[in-house]
Structure formats: C-alpha cells, structure tokens
Amino acid sequence: MTRLQTPLIAINFKTYPQATGEKAVQLAKICEKVSREYDVSTVVAPQTADLYRVSSSVGIPVFSQHMDPGEAGRFTGHTLAEALVASGCKGTLLNHSEKRMQLADIEEAVRIAEKLKLSTIVCTNNPSVSVAAASIQPTAVAVEPPELIGSGISVSKAQPEIITGTVEKIRAVNREVIILCGAGISTGDDVVAAIRLGSQGVLLASAVAKSDKPEAALRSLIAPLRR
Amino acid sequence: MTRLQTPLIAINFKTYPQATGEKAVQLAKICEKVSREYDVSTVVAPQTADLYRVSSSVGIPVFSQHMDPGEAGRFTGHTLAEALVASGCKGTLLNHSEKRMQLADIEEAVRIAEKLKLSTIVCTNNPSVSVAAASIQPTAVAVEPPELIGSGISVSKAQPEIITGTVEKIRAVNREVIILCGAGISTGDDVVAAIRLGSQGVLLASAVAKSDKPEAALRSLIAPLRR
Amino acid sequence: MTRLQTPLIAINFKTYPQATGEKAVQLAKICEKVSREYDVSTVVAPQTADLYRVSSSVGIPVFSQHMDPGEAGRFTGHTLAEALVASGCKGTLLNHSEKRMQLADIEEAVRIAEKLKLSTIVCTNNPSVSVAAASIQPTAVAVEPPELIGSGISVSKAQPEIITGTVEKIRAVNREVIILCGAGISTGDDVVAAIRLGSQGVLLASAVAKSDKPEAALRSLIAPLRR
C-alpha cells in the first residue's frame, strides 16, 4: 500500500465543470507540480470517469471520490475496488457528506480496500462519528462539519473544537490513523491552524478545484507547509 | 444525438472481472469486430471507471451503466452527464435492476441526457413499469424480469407475455421509444424469439461478458440478425 | 375499496409537533367536523405511529404518509400494507417529495394496496412524472412542485401550468385517476384556482397541520367547495 505522507493535502475535484474530463487532467498536473515544488504530500480525487486518464497523466496518488463495497461481478453501475485498481488508483474517499454510506458498508469497503492495497479516507461530521470511523481502522479520517462545506468559512477557525475534539477522542483509541479536517479551508492560515489543532492535513475542494487560478490557490495553501 | 439503429444488441459489462480495465477494452473490441462483421447495431456498457479507455479504443457506441441526475458541481462520488460526455459516452442505462432509481430521478436524468445528446435506456421489471418508463420518453426501455437475470433461462422463452405485454402497453401510448428485453438471453434463438415477440433488441450481460469465449458467444447471438 | 369522493381535501400531518400523538387525534377530529359541516370529502394522513389511535377516533378516511412494498414477514422497521389495514387505514400517500420511492417500488406498492383495498395517492413533481405515475393506475396522483412545498406560495397561482400540464397529459391516457395538486395551498382562493385549472382536489399540510387555529384555517379552505 502507498504509505501516505503527512502533512497531507487531499483535493476533492467533486463534479466541478472546471475539474471534469481533460480539465481534470490539467488540474491534476498543476497539483503535482506544486506538490513537488514544495515537497508536500498531495492526493487528488477526480470523478470516477476521469480516474484512468488522470492516473495515466500524473505521478501523485489518485484517489476515487467513492467506492462501493461488494464482490466483483454482482453489480451494475457500482464502483468497486477492482475497477479502481485497474484505473491506477491508490485509494478512495468513503462516506463523503455528499455520498453518505451505511455503517456496515463503510466497514466492508475498508476491509476490501485493505486487501487490494488501497488507502481509505473516511469522511465524518463530528468527533463522535470520527471515533466510530477510526475504530474501523481506515488509513485516515477526515472530519468535516457539513454546514461549512463550500462555505469559505474554515472549520479550523469557526469550529476549532471539532478538530481538537476529534483528535482527542480518536487518539484515546487509535494512534495510527491519519486525522484530516476539512470544510471551508481556503487559505494557508486555515491550513496552518488545522495542523496546530492536531490534525495532520486537510481535505479541500472548491478553494482549488473551482478556482480561476488553481495553481496560485494551491500554492498559497501549501506554502506554509514547505519542508 | 447518435440515432440508435435497430435491431440493437446492448451488452452490459457489469462488474465482471473478465470485463474490467484493460479486459473491458479487449471485450469492447471484440464486440465492435463482430458488430461490424454482421452489420448489427451493438452498444457496450463498461464500468464508469473504464468509460474513457473503452471509448478511446472503439467506434461503436459506449454507454454508462448508470447516471445520476443533478447539476454539475454539487456532488461528490456521483456520475453526472457532463462526465459521461467528457469520457466519450453516447448514452447510459438507467434504473438497472441492480441500481434502481427513484421515479423523479429517472425523469430528471432523461431530461438532462437529452440536453447533452446522450441516449437513455431505462430498465424496467414488468409491463406496468415499462409503460411508466416509456411515458417519460427515453430513447429505449429494456424490460427484464429480475428473477431471470443471470439465470440462463431466457425471458423470451420463459415469460414471453412480459415482452408482448410490454410492447402492447407501450405502443398504445408511445410509437417512438425503442423496446428491448433482457434477462437470461444466451442463444441466437433467444434473440430471434425476443424480436418475434415485438421487441427491437436485447440487453444482455453474462452470456457475453462472463464468457470464456466472448467472440464465439456474441457471434452465435448476433448471427440470426445478419442483414 | 373506499371510493374517494371529489373534490377531495387531503391533509398531510407530516411530523409536526402540533399533529403528533394525542394532538393528531384532536386535529383529525377537527378535520372530521369541518368536513361533515361543509359536506366536503376530506382525508387525513397522520404519522405511522398515530394511525391506530386516529382511525379509532374518527370516521373520515385515515391514510398513511408512506407504505413500503413487500410481502409480510421479511422486514424490520418497514411499514407494510397489512399493518395499515390492521390499523384502520383506508389508503396511503406514496412517493411524497420528502419520501421519494424507486419506480419499481411505487408500482409494487400500488398493486399490493389494490389487493388489500387500500387507496393510493402517488405524489409527483411535474407533468412528465405525473403521467408516469398515472400509467401505474393508482387511485390518485398529486402533483407538487417541491420548491413550493411549505412556501406559502400556491402552485395554483405561481405555476398554474404545472396543474394544467399534468391534467392534459394524464387525461390523454387515463380518464379514471383522480388528479390532485399541492404545494403552498393556504387559502380558499388557492383551492378554487386549483379546481378551475382541472384538478379534483388538493393535498396540503402546513396550512392546517401547523396552524395555531386549524379549524378556522380548514374552514376557510373548504368553504368555497360547500355542496
């Protein structure tokens, strides 16, 4: 399994027109360039239909935005682990606030991903759900208060207790899992604040993937983490 | 919009390991070859993650197995029309028995697909549901009794009244929509029977996509339709 | 099956605190009183947990807000037709905009309800979905543009073409089904407008069930329909 390095910047391309098809490839190349320039670990999560063309074009880890649990062969219209591997993915988001999953399905998906050496980032909405997710032993947990997603108001400033509460509750039971946070992260200060509060990176979307100037946007987010 | 020709053979690759990643490309090439040889209209429906590499490799229409309704930008982990277009798709299955959709979502997806010039094949399970689907005016309706899917017992032999009932009910209100049938179709005889009962083609999966010899399998299915 | 009389006023109690438990019984009694006084057909739809105590207390038809399809015995936490009958219900709403159903499930639920002599009101969101619902042959279709639900802006004034379009499309294929409309209906004028546009009644919720003075509110809605 690709060992994810921290601090980690995970960039969700969502279904933004600015990050679809050939534009997803261009955006991923920008992320790779800035990631290398500052030597900060970065993963990109384009749409399922773009996974192959993006992973064929960049060297940084490409993640899926979602993965369905289940054994190959029994489904139509599902996104299974085998298809992610065949598309060059290194991991997947699970349970994003726009794609919530059943508890038993999250656990099954994490187990299947492990077997196929895919990393998993389970999204959560508060400290209590975060510790439940961490107990399933994914690679990472990303806590994002849903009301701040896309708001431009960063969780690290508006609700720091979400981050500190998540870190404290998770660390009481799990020392391994990477803890990310997200929602409203749009400046380098937001990133620094998130790290200071005990998280090991951020999950973000619109600040980069919807930006008119994604390279400059990412640069300003990553610069404070330069090694 | 690509005008779908009839009779039509639509091949659902499901999530079969034999039809994932590079194997999906190889299978689609076989389908293209046989389709051209017999001059019979054929569409292939690989997994979302394989749409781009398959559509970059063949000239026959590539369909998605599913499409979510909704406007670009608001979702994570969804498969929207814009991503299908960017991946070279010409259409999509909707409401497959393994990916049932809400009625309002089917209608919204059909409207969005129309705008983007994507064809739609709405799957149904009986004549009453078929006429409801047809009233939404997709490109095609594909009736498949769920209990026969993957059974090897063909709908055209085991439940011919499902096909004749669907044709009769749909034609009373809609003369345009293409009517397909599926479930258990595995021989040329099954295909011929389906056409004689009034359908204009078939939707099949395991008979080709799980076959050890997919070329021979498809050949035997298509041969009776040679022009 | 109870033959529903038209014009029909259907009152959805939703999960309003003002219409839960013993308060649901009191509200249903008010609806019965006003319905009898003006001789206008009225049905009430309280929450599942309140069906028995409401239907034991009033003589007007009591409907469920939802019914799951499926055969008795195989489910936990579902609301099946047999339980509705045992609770004194005469019918059910299906596919409310706050409880959307899969197309195949709507059809199955309508068939099961028929067998058990329960009436069905299938909710829809536009003319195209309405004609699909009507083709399944429920007792009634209730078209409600979701964006107006709870808005206080009535569909009959803000989007009359939704009602006329639904009536025209449905009547082209189905002469029997009762056509209701809803969303934002809050005055007698709204009701009269809805009927003039070709509907045979209204589905409403907050105007009565959230009102401080539900009796006066219902009286003003029903008065123009007095026989």
Add this chain to the structure above:
Amino acid sequence: MTRLQTPLIAINFKTYPQATGEKAVQLAKICEKVSREYDVSTVVAPQTADLYRVSSSVGIPVFSQHMDPGEAGRFTGHTLAEALVASGCKGTLLNHSEKRMQLADIEEAVRIAEKLKLSTIVCTNNPSVSVAAASIQPTAVAVEPPELIGSGISVSKAQPEIITGTVEKIRAVNREVIILCGAGISTGDDVVAAIRLGSQGVLLASAVAKSDKPEAALRSLIAPLRR
C-alpha cells in the same frame, strides 16, 4: 430513561402476520406474562403502526424497530423520536440488518434518543462494526451475523467467535454499553451459550414471533435465566 436490566431478552416482531395489529397486542401480553413469571427482563419491538396499541396494553418496555434521525416537522413518512415517545415507547432498535442506516444517521439518532430518554439498541454484523457502534455510546449493541438471521442456526453455536470478538473489542473501549447477540437463537441452550460467551442478552425474532406456540417457545428460551 428506563434502565434496561440484564440479562435482557429483546423480541423483534418484524412484519410477521402472526405479530401484526391485534395479534401484536396478544403476543406482547404473552411476553409480559412469561417475563414476569421468570423475572427476566424482556422488551418487545412491534411494528411502528402497532406501537401505541401495544404500549397501551402491556407494562414491559415497548421498543420501535427503527427510528429516523431528524427534527420534528420537516419530514413525511418518517418515524421520529417524538412520535415514539407519544406512542409510549421506551426505546428503539437502530440499524437492523433489514433496515441498515448511514453511520452519521445512527449517531444523530442515538443523540436525539438520549435527549428524549429513549434507550437505543444498535444492531451490527461483526466485531469491527460493533466497536464502531459502541463508540457512539448507545444503550446497547446487538451483534447479528446477517447470514444466520432466520436460519435456526444460532450464532452462539455456529459463530461463537463473533460474540467473544465483539465482547473483547467493545470492552477495551466501553465498559457501560450492554452487549446483546442475535441470529438463529431458538432454544434455551442458545441463550445460555450466548451469556456464557460474554453477552448480556439476546435479540430474537422468528423463534417467538413466528411460533405457533409463542408462550411455550418463550418459556423454553427464558427458563434457564430464571433468577
């Protein structure tokens, strides 16, 4: 909040015809009688539509089979905490294998139930999911391997490691939560084995609720626990 006593026998009535409507009342009375006779704590979980009539007829705790999260007023067809309280319920099952819930919804439902003094039994399918559920701090966790539900093959005999694994994993992080097990429990020996393996009770359904002789069936299950 009603303090649940252990060992605890929880009886899920599912949607069995033998446990619907007036028959649910009769079955609950039998459960109450046997529970009192042997002084063993017993809760019954009838269908939502039967909650009021059952809780009006017996003194043992009545649980719902499911509860939706969410604030009163915004939903149609949902079963909210307020309705359960108004119907005399003392608690609810959550996440039954036939009604799986999203992780974030389970957590929200547990929090709402707490506020309204309703007990919660979260159903799970393996030790890993059980510890995730326990971390949310419900009243109880009930582990049930789905493949054994309704099988007549008891978890305590066929898969004892599911119970011991669940107990061990949960007790490492949570000393308070009650641990139940279920699936295939049909004899007193099964119950005794479940307790010996470290659980504090059982969740069962068909052995009592589908039985021709429910009183004798329950008696044989409970007798070994007599105080």
